[in-house]
Amino acid sequence: MKQVVLTGIRKMEVIGTPDPNIQRPDEVKMKLASVGICGSDIHYYSEGKIGSQVVEYPFPVGHECSGVIVEVGKEVSQLKVGDLVVVDPSVHCGHCDQCLAGRPHTCRNNRFLGCPGQLDGCLGEYLVMPEFTCFPVTGLLSRVEAALIEPLSIGVYAVRLADSQYPAVAAIFGAGPIGLSILMKLRADGFKHISMVEPLAYRLAKAGEIGAKLLIDPESEDVERRIERAYESLIDVVFEASGEQDALNNALKILKPGGKLVLVGIPPDAKYTFNMDLMRRKEITVINVRRQNHAVEEAIKLVHSGKIDVKKMVTHHFKLEETDTAFDLVEGYKDGVIKAMIDFE
Secondary structure (H helix, E strand, O other): OEEEEEEEOOEEEEEEOOOOOOOOOOEEEEEEEEEEOOHHHHHHHHHOEEOOEEOOOOEOOOOEEEEEEEEEOOOOOOOOOOOEEEEOOEEOOOOOHHHHOOOHHHOOOOEEEOEOOOEOOOOEOEEEEEHHHEEEOOOOOOHHHHHHHHHHHHHHHHHHHHOOOOOOOEEEEOOOHHHHHHHHHHHHOOOOOEEEEOOOHHHHHHHHHHOOOEEEOOOOOOHHHHHHHHOOOOEEEEEEOOOOHHHHHHHHHHEEEEEEEEEOOOOOOOOOOOOHHHHHHHOOEEEEOOOOOOOHHHHHHHHHHOOOOHHHHEEEEEOHHHHHHHHHHHHOOOOOOOEEEEEOO
């Protein structure tokens, strides 16, 4: 089969490799339908690592995907050949303390698609996964919508962890796919007072189209002053989805005492610096988001019901052979890109 692999910093190739085969009776083999390019893929592309996770070349990346089942193992009972499936890229063991505590996303033995030292990515023609990672959506979602359930589920999970209810006032830093996923989930939950802070005009405009009430460009405006003018009591919950230190600094300024800071973005050097004096005096609650936990089903329902139009974040489509062009586009924020998809048909 054809497969895309990283061969160096900002270098990738399409190579020929044997098709993967089912090895266990609970596995399924699928033909990939659509793959989304994620910010974490770009970290591996441009930096060769995320924190302690360092790429050894050549390495196949990619984890946001949908596929059509072409073969099933002997113990597979819920899926059949021909099913379009959403793929949860996280493979947990099911027996460690984290799994038994209902936290498979922090499984001690977790293996994740396109993560160095764990599993090869999904930027290839075929993929084999355990049945429990696949959610059938034939007749419910399109191939592109199915692939976008993975980033949307992170937004769903982040909002769930924040545990805030309308009329709470929310703000989001970063109008990339994850920030927009958070925005769409908040809007689906009935939130009306949502601010988006984003320096790229086209992404800020997209946030306004989806339903953000207050749009702020942090490069031309004073974020703190804009928020103070709009909300005298400041913000109840801030979602940091950009991974930028300046965004974190502004988030602490605009949060009200007792507010919640939800960290979703990944900083390039895996480090943030906190103003602990301000955090302590305001008694800010900090919530870290690790991928998603039991949020795929809800994300599927939100898209199928029409409460969320996840396709609004898609701006570009490419063929597998054009993956390097797609990665270069996404890394450089070129041509108004928000979410680029690799389509297999």
